[in-house]
Amino acid sequence: xxxxxxxxxxxVALASVISGSAPVEALEVQVTTxxxxxxxxxxxxLTELRPRLRRxxxxxxxxxxxxxxxxxxWKSHEPFELPGxxxxxxxxxSLREEAVSMxxxxxxxxxxxxxxxxxxxNRGVMLFxxxxxxxxxxxxLIIMLKAEAE
Amino acid sequence: MTxxxxxxxxxxxxxxxxxxxxxxxVARHAAACPSCDTEVRQLSALHEAIDRTGRAAAETLDLxxxxxxxxxxxxRVEARRGFAQRLRSxxxxxxxxxxxxxxxxWMRGTEPDSGHVVARAAAAxxxxxxxxxxxxxxxxxxxxxxxxxxxxxxxxxxxxxxxxP
Numbered sequence: 442x443x444x445x446x447x448x449x450x451x452x453v454a455l456a457s458v459i460s461g462s463a464p465v466e467a468l469e470v471q472v473t474t475x476x477x478x479x480x481x482x483x484x485x486x487l488t489e490l491r492p493r494l495r496r497x498x499x500x501x502x503x504x505x506x507x508x509x510x511x512x513x514x515w516k517s518h519e520p521f522e523l524p525g526x527x528x529x530x531x532x533x534x535s536l537r538e539e540a541v542s543m544x545x546x547x548x549x550x551x552x553x554x555x556x557x558x559x560x561x562x563n564r565g566v567m568l569f570x571x572x573x574x575x576x577x578x579x580x581x582l583i584i585m586l587k588a589e590a591e
Numbered sequence: 592m593t594x595x596x597x598x599x600x601x602x603x604x605x606x607x608x609x610x611x612x613x614x615x616x617v618a619r620h621a622a623a624c625p626s627c628d629t630e631v632r633q634l635s636a637l638h639e640a641i642d643r644t645g646r647a648a649a650e651t652l653d654l655x656x657x658x659x660x661x662x663x664x665x666x667r668v669e670a671r672r673g674f675a676q677r678l679r680s681x682x683x684x685x686x687x688x689x690x691x692x693x694x695x696x697w698m699r700g701t702e703p704d705s706g707h708v709v710a711r712a713a714a715a716x717x718x719x720x721x722x723x724x725x726x727x728x729x730x731x732x733x734x735x736x737x738x739x740x741x742x743x744x745x746x747x748x749x750x751x752x753x754x755x756p
Contacts, residue, residue, distance in 0.1 A: 497734050497743045525748070540721070547746070554746040555731060558723040562740075565718040570745040581745075 467512060468533050468541070471587040472521045474507040477570075478580035498570055500580055525582055526550060527571065533588065539563045541588040547571070564589045592620040597627045605634045662737055716740030 477500035487503045494503050506524050513519045521529040532544040540560040547555040547569050561567050566587045573579030603609050604617045621628045719740040732745040
């Protein structure tokens with residue numbers, strides 16, 4: 442059995458830190474699922490967001506149906522189970538220039554609804570909208586993804 | 592009304608820019624004068640052809656990219672205007688500090704690269720997102736809120752591909 446010299450190990454560790462390939466910042470990912478419908482009341486806590494949601498999504502009523510918040514490891518595969526049988530997979534890759542780089546997949550059973558690589562402003566929010574059968578009045582599910590690196 | 596008068600008034604006649612008595616006079620002359628009648632008809636046909644061509648060209652114009660470009664330009668102008676307003680409202684010592692900092696950077700030969708510029712622009716929008724790649728098994732729509740920079744990727748839960756991956 443052979444052992445790598447301690448100097449070599451230290452050099453590799455130092456190089457990885459200097460090159461930024463091993464992010465050390467703590468990361469928290471927050472996934473909030475909101476049901477958007479044409480009619481009905483909206484959650485009071487969404488009051489501030491409501492105009493923006495209305496502009497983007499086009500519905501009038503917004504209610505939070507699920508909230509998940511968890512600390513995530515960089516470069517790990519983080520699954521989030523969502524209402525309606527949806528799954529959101531997030532792989533946080535790096536923090537650079539105050540933007541969190543992520544691989545995000547939104548899956549509905551065997552179907553990839555969205556598979557994207559995105560750089561999101563740290564502490565910023567991006568949205569995924571899943572339109573249900575509009576004629577049936579089911580509205581849409583809005584998935585709000587927030588990444589916060591400290 | 593002579594043929595020379597009609598020739599001189601022909602354009603205004605076809606464009607209906609003449610006063611009613613003059614319009615009537617030119618029309619009466621053209622009705623009795625084959626050569627002036629021919630000139631009136633030819634010029635009218637030419638005007639109609641130009642009008643049709645213009646309309647057809649306008650209908651084929653793709654304006655779908657115009658608004659995003661205008662929106663982006665508005666954002667840049669608003670950002671510049673906001674910066675200028677902040678600059679005007681800053682106290683004199685703030686300007687002096689900024690100049691000193693600028694001089695320091697200049698003397699050190701430090702030039703911000705494009706990545707820094709992009710990052711500073713992004714910082715103005717709390718939810719700014721850059722989509723580097725996007726795939727979907729169905730149709731999707733990318734929407735962005737101009738004020739906050741919030742990005743929405745809209746998809747349909749219904750399988751519109753007929754089950755074909």
